[in-house]
Amino acid sequence: MVNASLRQVAQWLQAEVAAGQESLDREVSMALACDLMSDVLVFSLQGSLLVTGLINVQMVRTCEVAGLAGVVVARGKRPPDETIEAARAQGLPLLLSPLSVFDACGRLHDQGLRGYSDHGPMSRP
Amino acid sequence: MSEEDRHTADDAQFVQAFEVAGNDFASSGAASIAVKNLLKQVGFAPEITRRAAIVAFEAEMNVVMYGGGGRMSLYLAGNLVRLVVDDQGPGIADLDLAMQEGWSTATGQMREMGFGAGMGLPNMKRHSDRLRIDTTPGRGTKVVAEFDV
Numbered sequence: 010m011v012n013a014s015l016r017q018v019a020q021w022l023q024a025e026v027a028a029g030q031e032s033l034d035r036e037v038s039m040a041l042a043c044d045l046m047s048d049v050l051v052f053s054l055q056g057s058l059l060v061t062g063l064i065n066v067q068m069v070r071t072c073e074v075a076g077l078a079g080v081v082v083a084r085g086k087r088p089p090d091e092t093i094e095a096a097r098a099q100g101l102p103l104l105l106s107p108l109s110v111f112d113a114c115g116r117l118h119d120q121g122l123r124g125y126s127d128h129g130p131m132s133r134p
Numbered sequence: 135m136s137e138e139d140r141h142t143a144d145d146a147q148f149v150q151a152f153e154v155a156g157n158d159f160a161s162s163g164a165a166s167i168a169v170k171n172l173l174k175q176v177g178f179a180p181e182i183t184r185r186a187a188i189v190a191f192e193a194e195m196n197v198v199m200y201g202g203g204g205r206m207s208l209y210l211a212g213n214l215v216r217l218v219v220d221d222q223g224p225g226i227a228d229l230d231l232a233m234q235e236g237w238s239t240a241t242g243q244m245r246e247m248g249f250g251a252g253m254g255l256p257n258m259k260r261h262s263d264r265l266r267i268d269t270t271p272g273r274g275t276k277v278v279a280e281f282d283v
């Protein structure tokens with residue numbers, strides 16, 4: 010199982026760090042690509058990375074509730090101020106990548122990150 | 135002791151209640167995060183805190199989206215966390231259907247925000263140790279979720 014720091018993730022995904030700069034040493038080994046909040050909450054994703062196209066403030070709150078290590082917003086989207094502020098307030102690393110969700114996931118997978126399918130049945134409560 | 139009694143006859147103390155405003159998506163989730171932070175502060179294990187926060191969040195979003203506003207109350211005992219979430223909204227017409235994964239009555243607007251996966255009630259059941267939903271169409275809904283510590 011490969012661990013990568015969020016700093017490395019940001020590099021791989023050409024991402025700008027919009028929030029949580031103080032936590033880029035956090036390590037992740039698991040990621041999920043998802044645009045449905047409740048699907049994020051089905052799985053045991055504590056300490057994982059979310060890759061998403063959502064930029065609303067509820068997405069940030071979902072990440073906080075699920076205990077995610079960080080979130081990548083794909084497709085070059087720019088979240089509104091309230092989203093960035095909520096991420097900052099929660100200390101949630103928010104990475105903004107120009108890559109598509111597919112390409113971002115492809116690069117993370119190439120580098121060794123895995124999803125819940127590979128992390129085994131423990132990942133789904 | 136009957137299932138009914140379990141929810142009331144113990145020494146779980148009322149700690150705090152949070153108002154949840156109906157249809158207020160800007161604030162939605164704030165009560166759940168407050169519950170999570172409170173549980174962290176009190177010193178419950180990360181797994182309990184996370185599961186309770188997830189259940190709180192799903193319940194809170196249901197109150198925001200469908201319940202027209204309500205209240206989330208937290209009760210604590212040394213070995214128990216209890217969340218009570220209630221509203222005076224339209225109630226759930228068919229609870230069995232609502233518990234089905236993927237079943238959702240979310241509007242287009244809600245789906246655009248990423249809601250409407252139809253996993254809310256199933257997630258609440260999945261992450262809690264006991265879940266009771268009392269609902270009366272036209273009167274409201276009360277959810278009691280318990281976590282053994």
